[in-house]
Amino acid sequence: MDSFQKVYKTVFVDESQIEEELAKVCEEIEIDNELIDICRQVESAIINQSSQHDKESLQTSCLLENPTNQPQQIGGAMKRSSYDIDSPKAKRIKVIEGASTSSDINLTDNGKVMCDVCQRLKMPKIVLHYFTFKGLGEGARMLLTYGGQEFEDHRIKRDTEWDAIKPTTPFGQVPILEIDGKKYAQSLAICRYLGRKFGLAGDSMEDEMEIDQNMDFFKEIWSKGDAIFYEADPEVRAKLQADHEKNFYPRMWQKLDDIIAKNNGHMALGKLTWGDFLFAGMHDNNKRICMIPDLYEKYPNLKRVYENVAAIPKVKAYIDASPKNDFSGKMPKIVLHNYTFKGLGEGPRMLLIYFGQEYEERRLRADVDWDNIRPTFRQAPILEVDGKRYVQPLAICRYLARKYGLRGDSMEDEMEIDQNMDFFREIYSKAEDVFYETDPELRAKLQADLEADFYPRMWQKLDETIAKNNGHMALGRLTWGDFVFAGMYDYNKRICMIPDLYEKYPNLKRVYEKVAAIPKIKTYLNTSPKNDFKSML
Known part of the structure; x- marks a missing residue:
């Protein structure tokens, strides 16, 4: 919405202009009175603080507390003062003085700055739909967690919910990433999108292609495994599994193991990418779907991908707190x-x-x-x-x-x-x-x-x-x-x-x-x- 990008300037504006512009935006997006008051109080605090500085060089934004609480310095000294407001819809608001990170200040195309209270209200509603176990949807869960993106984690009960939900999905499959009501499918497409959004998709088109080629190679392996695992005829299933254990899995898993070793424990580019999250999310399921209990003993570099992702503090906290996998990877006889x-x-x-x-x-x-x-x-x-x-x-x-x-x-x-x-x-x-x-x-x-x-x-x-x-x-x-x-x-x-x-x-x-x-x-x-x-x- 156009008026949303006209609210705050990087230079001093008088309080009456802020009130006028803020009222227009709040009316347009139907913000309730409580949040209107919050925005006004914070902007007043900004004006009071800015009287101590050269108004022409000051960049200021009001923002909800950064999840990391550690904005990086871009240039010049950074000084922070606190402005606390008790509200069920805003836990803590900070007024940042001096230069700020791009994630703290929301610059528009014409150089204006948006209040982060309003910016967060405008953020899309994200829902990730997947089954209760960890598999093709787990990489997206971990990417959303890594990116600090708030989302609803809808874990579908396969026996009671899936039959009703299935017809509402694009292809009758999960995972589904729902953004403001629009649903997107396919695990690679979802993770690729999130990788771009969170800066994990490489630095060039060639980087993106390298990630894609390696992840498509991995998909070729798990797609074969998936087809055999769900084969209904026990005799056909046993025959296909025996053939793949002899002719397909050793060649393909060994090649992927070599690729990961070459990339220092990552799926591509020798560094963290969205591909690592997708692979790590399937850590338990890889063994189960391919029916190879000792997969990571045979190909030890595969495990390094999971270990690298699981060591990230945000992801580690998520893994520790998330439900345990129904498919533990241990396949009892x-x-x-x-x-x-x-x-x-x-x-x-x-x-x-x-x-x-x-x-x-x-x-x-x-x-x-x-x-x-x-x-x-x-x-x-x-x-x-x-x-x-x-x-x-x-x-x-x-x-x-x-x-x-x-x-x-x-x-x-x-x-x-x-x-x-x-x-x-x-x-x-x-x-x-x-x-x-x-x-x-x-x-x-x-x-x-x-x-x-x-x-x-x-x-x-x-x-x-x-x-x-x-x-x-x-x-x-x-x-x-x-x-x-x-x-x-x-x-x-x-x-x-x-x-x-x-x-x-x-x-x-x-x-x-x-x-x-x-x-x-x-x-x-x-x-x-x-x-x-x-x-x-």
Whole structure:
């Protein structure tokens, strides 16, 4: 706005002119009365101070406290006096006498100076949208922190928010940098923009091209890794990974390691650039996405980039205070042991697939394998994590949901999922007792009793609960409980000995249908072995 650039001069102006010009600007940008008063008080203080100096040579600006609190001297002596104002919208205002840095005084094209109180009101609203973990969006977070740019860090919950946000993005992807409501995508484009804004893009067009070439080379590596990591077919994924570990990764990572060594631990130009921030932000994710746990042991110069960025005081403070990464970089060896049929172990299987967690599948044959594998609790499924074994399907699924984010947003949400799943467990536990009863007459009597009262009452209540939750087990949305129930879809009818279970209680079927419609799960169901209940008997 033109009038914004007419407010303050580098030479003395009388107070009445300041009042007049300030009133015009404040009216145009709708500043409230409190900030109008702040600006007037500060300008009065400037005029009072300037009477002590040669008004023609004085450059003065009122400004909010510099984040570093250490403006550099450009020329001549610098003298600082304080002018404190208590305000919820202005913490501390400084009046700087003498020459000031370009970041402290806002010169316009025609040599005028803008009050920094007004300048900050005019600053764009910045929002960075990315998932809760550190990956392609972390470099932008660190660049904004490094540049001292205030921004809203919107960490998207993948299980509860992403489906609604995705259609609002330019390409259905994150990170997104939102500037005054306009959204920009692509991690390299965002970091390149921030690099230019904060002076980290080199000193010439050739410098910019060198950064771009090295970062595009890095992108070529992680794009390949990303495609393999999210491949839904386990056999195809394993084949592609083996090929890349043999022919692609050693060549590409070694070349990048050599480039970083040549550039003194940086991605380009032998000094700090925006490329370092993008790479450092993906420090943990590089190992995970390429499925190379010892990546930084094999190529030690890669780690130097992260160390150089993490040593910057502002960035170090951010890293220390920011949420820990969901993807720690340590990739535990996961083994799931369960019977060949689909039952209590199918929920954990589908959760592991849904979250993209690599795991080894060991399907147990009760007549051959079980006696050799039984853990302390003498039960399956068994989730083995780095050699330690855990049992109980609800405990396993709850753990996976906590690890990857499908457990709700609060302790109360978690309790609601638990109560509904414990209610469901009460049904199938009763059913198992009857199903495995060896006395035929007693089995028939117990089954008749359950069909007379227990099953109609309990299944009807669960059917109503699912209807209330829009076809889910709890919270009206996808949770780990849906995977447990869907995994037991065939098992429920068999264990309760009610062939028309889903005709009687149709909302039960909705849970399975919602889970089975998830692309990764649909692919798994289409390729997995058909259910075989022979080993149940």
